[in-house]
Amino acid sequence: xxxxxxxxxxxxxxxxxxxxxxxxxxxxxxxxxxxxxxxxxxxxxxxxxxxxxxxxxxxxxxxxxxxxxxxxxxxxxxxxxxxxxxxxxxxxxxxxxxxxxxxxxxxxxxxxxxxxxxxxxxxxxxxxxxxxxxxxxxxxxxxxxxxxxxxxxxxxxxxxxxxxxxxxxxxxxxxxxxxxxxxxxxxxxxxxxxxxxxxxxxxxxxxxxxxxxxxxxxxxxxxxxxxxxxxxxxxxxxxxxxxxxxxxxxxxxxxxxxxxxxxxxxxxxxxxxxxxxxxxxxxxxxxxxxxxxxxxxxxxxxxxxxxxxxxxxxxxxxxxxxxxxxxxxxxxxxxxxxxxxxxxxxxxxxxxxxxxxxxxxxxxxxxxxxxxxxxxxxxxxxxxxxxxxxxxxxxxxxxxxxxxxxxxxxxxxxxxxxxxxxxxxxxxxxxxxxxxxxxxxxxxxxxxxxxxxxxxxxxxxxxxxxxxxxxxxxxxxxxxxxxxxxxxxxxxxxxxxxxxxxxxxxxxxxxxxxxxxxxxxxxxxxxxxxxxxxxxxxxxxxxxxxxxxxxxxxxxxxxxxxxxxxxxxxxxxxxxxxxxxxxxxxxx
Numbered sequence: 001x002x003x004x005x006x007x008x009x010x011x012x013x014x015x016x017x018x019x020x021x022x023x024x025x026x027x028x029x030x031x032x033x034x035x036x037x038x039x040x041x042x043x044x045x046x047x048x049x050x051x052x053x054x055x056x057x058x059x060x061x062x063x064x065x066x067x068x069x070x071x072x073x074x075x076x077x078x079x080x081x082x083x084x085x086x087x088x089x090x091x092x093x094x095x096x097x098x099x100x101x102x103x104x105x106x107x108x109x110x111x112x113x114x115x116x117x118x119x120x121x122x123x124x125x126x127x128x129x130x131x132x133x134x135x136x137x138x139x140x141x142x143x144x145x146x147x148x149x150x151x152x153x154x155x156x157x158x159x160x161x162x163x164x165x166x167x168x169x170x171x172x173x174x175x176x177x178x179x180x181x182x183x184x185x186x187x188x189x190x191x192x193x194x195x196x197x198x199x200x201x202x203x204x205x206x207x208x209x210x211x212x213x214x215x216x217x218x219x220x221x222x223x224x225x226x227x228x229x230x231x232x233x234x235x236x237x238x239x240x241x242x243x244x245x246x247x248x249x250x251x252x253x254x255x256x257x258x259x260x261x262x263x264x265x266x267x268x269x270x271x272x273x274x275x276x277x278x279x280x281x282x283x284x285x286x287x288x289x290x291x292x293x294x295x296x297x298x299x300x301x302x303x304x305x306x307x308x309x310x311x312x313x314x315x316x317x318x319x320x321x322x323x324x325x326x327x328x329x330x331x332x333x334x335x336x337x338x339x340x341x342x343x344x345x346x347x348x349x350x351x352x353x354x355x356x357x358x359x360x361x362x363x364x365x366x367x368x369x370x371x372x373x374x375x376x377x378x379x380x381x382x383x384x385x386x387x388x389x390x391x392x393x394x395x396x397x398x399x400x401x402x403x404x405x406x407x408x409x410x411x412x413x414x415x416x417x418x419x420x421x422x423x424x425x426x427x428x429x430x431x432x433x434x435x436x437x438x439x440x441x442x443x444x445x446x447x448x449x450x451x452x453x454x455x456x457x458x459x460x461x462x463x464x465x466x467x468x469x470x471x472x473x474x475x476x477x478x479x480x481x482x483x484x485x486x487x488x489x490x491x492x493x494x495x496x497x498x499x500x501x502x503x504x505x506x507x508x509x510x511x512x513x514x515x516x517x518x519x520x521x522x523x524x525x526x527x528x529x530x531x532x533x534x535x536x537x538x539x540x541x542x543x544x545x546x547x548x549x550x551x552x553x554x555x556x557x558x559x560x561x562x563x564x565x566x567x568x569x570x571x572x573x574x575x576x577x578x579x580x581x582x583x584x585x586x587x588x
Contacts, residue, residue: 020061021275028285028294030227030236035289037298044301045225049131050077052096060138064226065266067139071100076131080124086112087128099135106132133222140223144171144243145256145263148212155205167264171216172256175243178213185210217244228285229255236285255284297356305349310403312342316396324389335392342399343377350374362433365543366409368440373402375441390456394448408564432485436478436503442471443506443538450532454525454579461524464531465514471534472510479503502541509537529580536572539565 025039036044042056052075053059063070074096078084084091087105106113106129116122147168153161156169160177174181188203199207220240227236229252237245239259242252258277265273286294316338323331350370353361361367380395446467453459482503483493494500513530516522543565 020055020058021271021278023275023279023282024061025057026294027228027278027282028236028289035236035294037294040294040298040301045134049134050127051075051131051135052077052094063135063138064141065263067143070135070139071103072098074098076102076128076135078128082121083124083128086121086125099132099139102128102132103136134225137223137225140220141226141239142259142263143216143220143223144175144240145260146170147267148216151209151212156209157202157205170260171213171220172243172260174209174213181206181210181213220244228281230285251284255281258284293356296352300349300352300356305345305352306403306407309342309346309349310400310407312338312345313396313400313403316342317393317400320389320393320396324393332389335389335396339377339381339392339395343374343381346370346374346377360430360434362430362437364409366406368433368437368542369402369406369409371434371437372441372444373399373406375438376444379441379445390452394452398444398448405564432478432481434478435474435481439471439473439475439478439506440538440542442467442474443510443534446471446510447532447535447538450528450534451579453528454532454583461527464528468510468514468531468534472507472514475503475510476507479507498545502545506537506541509534523584525580525583528583529576532576532579533572536569539568 025037027038028035029038029041031041031044038060039057042060045051046053046056046059051059059070059073059075062073074094076097076099077095078087078089078097079095081091084095087102087109089097089101089105113125116125147170151169153165153169156174160174160181162173184203185207188199188207192198192203196204196207217240221244223240224238227238229237229239229242231237231242239256243256258280262274262277262281265271265277316335319331319335319338322328323335350361350367353367357363362371377395377399380391446464449459449464449467453461453464479500482500486495486500487493513527513534516530517527
């Protein structure tokens with residue numbers, strides 16, 4: 001039995017190697033200013049360009065090594081019925097279409113596309129175009145190393161033949177003769193005119209060869225996504241760019257040779273040679289990069305921690321709600337374990353991003369949400385608030401909401417993009433953003449504590465004020481340090497930028513709430529309601545100013561969360577009115 005299972009395993013392994021060699025997945029690829037494993041690159045790009053596939057590495061392998069086969073596979077996802085109708089496609093239950101059929105349909109409606117006015121519908125059309133263009137881009141990556149279609153060595157003048165003509169001619173075989181071939185074809189056109197049939201036989205071959213090479217080069221010029229060839233500039237470039245620009249390191253020929261071997265081995269079904277060539281490319285490309293960092297990022301994307309955090313926080317909401325309703329100890333214990341698990345997983349997620357990006361995990365709006373959530377959960381555990389089931393439920397609800405918000409920004413941050421130079425100033429970025437995001441977390445805790453006080457009465461006004469003091473301290477400190485950072489980066493301490501105004505609004509709100517009882521005689525219920533409304537001010541300061549899309553902080557602009565922000569403000573306002581009236585009714 002054991003031998004049978006071993007044989008089955010070996011057969012499955014050999015089959016999978018024939019499809020996607022192991023070395024293929026670990027080939028380093030340059031993407032958005034950084035270097036990733038190819039399997040990570042494949043996962044991120046297929047998700048970005050709406051390419052539906054069970055195995056992203058397999059899809060990329062087919063697109064590169066078997067372009068014609070890949071073009072016939074239905075894997076581009078189009079769910080918008082208006083787009084399907086406009087492109088004159090047949091609606092399908094799976095909403096999947098092949099690049100080949102899409103190319104034809106786009107060609108037929110090209111005049112109509114140009115007349116569409118700017119708006120959501122045109123953006124949807126352009127999104128499909130981007131998916132199609134990306135597929136074409138990837139499919140052209142290695143075409144310089146494939147045999148010419150309908151062209152044999154007998155069609156090539158003998159003076160351009162290499163020593164070994166056992167394999168069909170390829171672009172790279174004739175690359176060094178391209179200028180001579182082009183010049184000869186040009187001279188023939190001048191001598192004999194546009195009538196191709198009047199050319200002597202050898203010039204007909206030259207003209208046809210020149211035409212094929214120019215056509216292939218024109219298509220290959222647009223292939224820039226699969227950047228695996230080191231260049232003189234230090235930034236990897238695509239094979240076609242390296243060929244056409246005559247760029248690369250002195251070892252460029254070694255890279256090309258391994259690609260040639262891989263392309264030939266794949267065509268002939270020599271899996272061992274294919275895997276060896278790709279392994280050589282992987283070893284060559286890995287020089288100067290941290291292998292551990294590449295593996296950590298691959299693991300990060302394979303696990304998809306944000307998805308797990310969303311699931312676990314939803315489970316936490318269910319467990320803590322059940323514990324409150326049933327008063328069962330087992331559910332209390334399960335809720336506590338879940339809270340610890342979420343906090344630890346989130347902490348590891350932030351540490352992984354710190355290690356991969358070599359900077360604090362607060363450089364983007366997406367990261368600030370994760371960091372604020374971690375601070376809130378860590379404080380909940382540190383202060384022992386999780387021992388009160390109402391507080392634990394609040395923590396789960398808050399974390400679920402923040403993770404849901406982060407998921408709306410995940411697409412633009414999945415690849416962990418590098419910061420712009422003006423933002424990537426290590427020390428001031430660290431001290432300013434860590435302080436201001438800690439302030440946001442303290443503001444949320446102030447609001448949540450005030451909500452709990454209004455709802456249950458188990459939290460005192462003094463404790464809520466204590467949270468508010470910490471919130472104003474960190475927010476004010478972060479705002480002042482932000483001024484120092486602005487002075488270092490932009491040459492001015494304060495410029496009334498929308499983001500700066502948002503931070504100032506939050507500081508003034510907290511200061512007003514803390515000092516209001518000393519100037520006006522207001523009830524405790526009103527004080528708690530104002531403190532609870534801090535969540536609205538935080539939302540406006542944290543996200544609202546980004547909706548404006550102006551100022552030096554417009555890097556955080558995200559149009560998709562505008563509706564969510566408005567909905568939150570309206571619902572939160574209605575909830576506060578209800579809680580205030582409910583509290584006043586019970587007091588009366």
